[in-house]
Amino acid sequence: MTATKVNPQEQLNQFLAQSKADSFLDPSFAAFMDDRDPLKDLRTEFIIPTRGEIAPGASNPEESCIYFCGNSLGLLPKAVKRYVSEELEVWGEGAVNSHFKHRFGRPWVRIEETVQEQSARVVGAKKDEVAIMNTLTSNLHALFAAFYTPTKDRHKVLIESKAFPSDHYAIESQIRWHGLEPKDSLICQEPREGETLLRTEDILETIEKHGEEIAVVCFSGIQFYTGQYFEIEKITKAAQAKGCIVGWDLAHAAGNVPVQLHDWNVDFACWCSYKYLNSGPGGIAGIFVHERHANDFGRNRLAGWWGHDKGTRFDMVNEFKPIPGAAGFQHSNPSVLTTSALLGSLSVFEKTTMQDMRAKSYLLTGYLYHLLITEFSTDVLDIITPSDPEQRGCQLSLVFKRGKMMEIFEELAKKAIIGDERKPDVIRVAPTPLYSRFEDVRRFVVELKELVKEIYH
Numbered sequence: 001m002t003a004t005k006v007n008p009q010e011q012l013n014q015f016l017a018q019s020k021a022d023s024f025l026d027p028s029f030a031a032f033m034d035d036r037d038p039l040k041d042l043r044t045e046f047i048i049p050t051r052g053e054i055a056p057g058a059s060n061p062e063e064s065c066i067y068f069c070g071n072s073l074g075l076l077p078k079a080v081k082r083y084v085s086e087e088l089e090v091w092g093e094g095a096v097n098s099h100f101k102h103r104f105g106r107p108w109v110r111i112e113e114t115v116q117e118q119s120a121r122v123v124g125a126k127k128d129e130v131a132i133m134n135t136l137t138s139n140l141h142a143l144f145a146a147f148y149t150p151t152k153d154r155h156k157v158l159i160e161s162k163a164f165p166s167d168h169y170a171i172e173s174q175i176r177w178h179g180l181e182p183k184d185s186l187i188c189q190e191p192r193e194g195e196t197l198l199r200t201e202d203i204l205e206t207i208e209k210h211g212e213e214i215a216v217v218c219f220s221g222i223q224f225y226t227g228q229y230f231e232i233e234k235i236t237k238a239a240q241a242k243g244c245i246v247g248w249d250l251a252h253a254a255g256n257v258p259v260q261l262h263d264w265n266v267d268f269a270c271w272c273s274y275k276y277l278n279s280g281p282g283g284i285a286g287i288f289v290h291e292r293h294a295n296d297f298g299r300n301r302l303a304g305w306w307g308h309d310k311g312t313r314f315d316m317v318n319e320f321k322p323i324p325g326a327a328g329f330q331h332s333n334p335s336v337l338t339t340s341a342l343l344g345s346l347s348v349f350e351k352t353t354m355q356d357m358r359a360k361s362y363l364l365t366g367y368l369y370h371l372l373i374t375e376f377s378t379d380v381l382d383i384i385t386p387s388d389p390e391q392r393g394c395q396l397s398l399v400f401k402r403g404k405m406m407e408i409f410e411e412l413a414k415k416a417i418i419g420d421e422r423k424p425d426v427i428r429v430a431p432t433p434l435y436s437r438f439e440d441v442r443r444f445v446v447e448l449k450e451l452v453k454e455i456y457h
């Protein structure tokens with residue numbers, strides 16, 4: 001499979017004909033799709049909880065659960081267990097010496113370099129444009145500290161009205177940090193009356209109208225609630241044409257869709273690694289700084305010794321000399337355990353490409369989309385995620401009508417089907433291409449149909 005801008009529905013129709021199954025809900029159709037899936041072996045790289053582990057008392061406790069929650073926390077790759085336990089061994093054997101002498105060739109003093117290149121591949125960046133450090137909100141602060149330099153005429157920040165709360169809080173606090181007020185300096189892009197998604201044309205219009213006053217445009221790559229995948233390249237280009245700096249929070253995009261941060265000329269970006277990158281709860285995060293800012297040392301960045309020139313870092317001279325590129329934005333020596341966990345999870349990504357994952361994702365989420373719109377009436381559920389596969393990743397956000405969302409969610413959990421809920425009425429389901437199967441999608445829909453019959457009588 002290669003990623004092309006084909007309509008997944010057309011492909012699914014062709015596969016239905018080839019499979020000779022009666023319908024898309026026929027188990028033999030899902031089996032056909034899973035069998036021809038070039039990524040199918042990657043599922044074995046993960047530890048998938050059983051139904052019994054997730055929902056004690058569930059029928060068929062030995063079967064694997066249906067896990068559609070990689071948008072929140074990815075499953076545990078077996079390699080993560082291995083890499084982390086190796087670091088514990090090395091710590092036990094070598095203690096402080098392991099910073100320089102390491103049985104597995106990963107001296108801790110350079111541990112972050114072990115994940116730099118693979119992370120860069122995932123986000124379409126050059127190696128030196130990426131640094132693995134801290135956690136997401138801290139990194140957003142660090143990047144704003146360097147790239148948000150308000151002046152009297154250009155002091156505004158443009159964000160989504162429904163930005164993830166942590167981003168909203170961080171950006172408001174950055175505005176206040178400069179002695180400004182969010183009511184004067186924050187523009188929140190609202191969807192049109194009666195709409196949930198943001199239209200690119202409206203974002204571009206805001207940029208056209210207010211661009212000269214905007215210092216930074218900062219959106220999420222994929223919106224956490226709706227699953228909308230913004231047109232990163234187009235928005236970046238339009239905002240930069242007005243002289244704005246453009247940053248992206250890729251929490252829901254990294255490892256989900258094949259972004260091209262370098263080619264799209266993005267100024268900065270940040271992401272976490274515990275969602276689609278499967279590095280574990282609280283995993284170490286990443287930043288991207290475009291290479292054209294690599295030697296821009298005039299910015300008043302938040303400095304720390306790990307961003308200092310490696311050749312003289314241990315000379316303790318107290319004259320900060322930043323490493324060119326993203327690495328110069330690092331603060332602390334990184335957590336070895338979480339970096340090794342990321343190394344383990346990225347080793348799975350190295351067995352495929354983001355393009356091949358995207359090709360599977362089109363079909364897998366396209367399959368889910370098709371079943372949901374054909375099997376359920378709109379007075380039970382709506383899908384707020386864009387119907388255009390180019391404008392979404394693997395997640396679909398389902399609105400359950402008539403105040404029944406929590407009931408549906410709790411009943412799904414009892415059947416060991418894991419999505420997540422966002423109040424007031426949304427269940428997010430994300431079949432991730434690395435470990436989800438077409439059979440998981442089919443079973444999810446079959447089980448949901450039964451629940452809907454019981455709950456919406």
Ligand SMILES: Cc1ncc(COP(=O)(O)O)c(C=O)c1O
Pocket residue numbers: 135136137138164166167220224249251252272
């Ligand atoms: C879009 C987005 N931004 C920021 C965050 C906050 O991440 P962290 O707690 O790792 O700083 C999240 C967490 O889910 C998120 O989804």
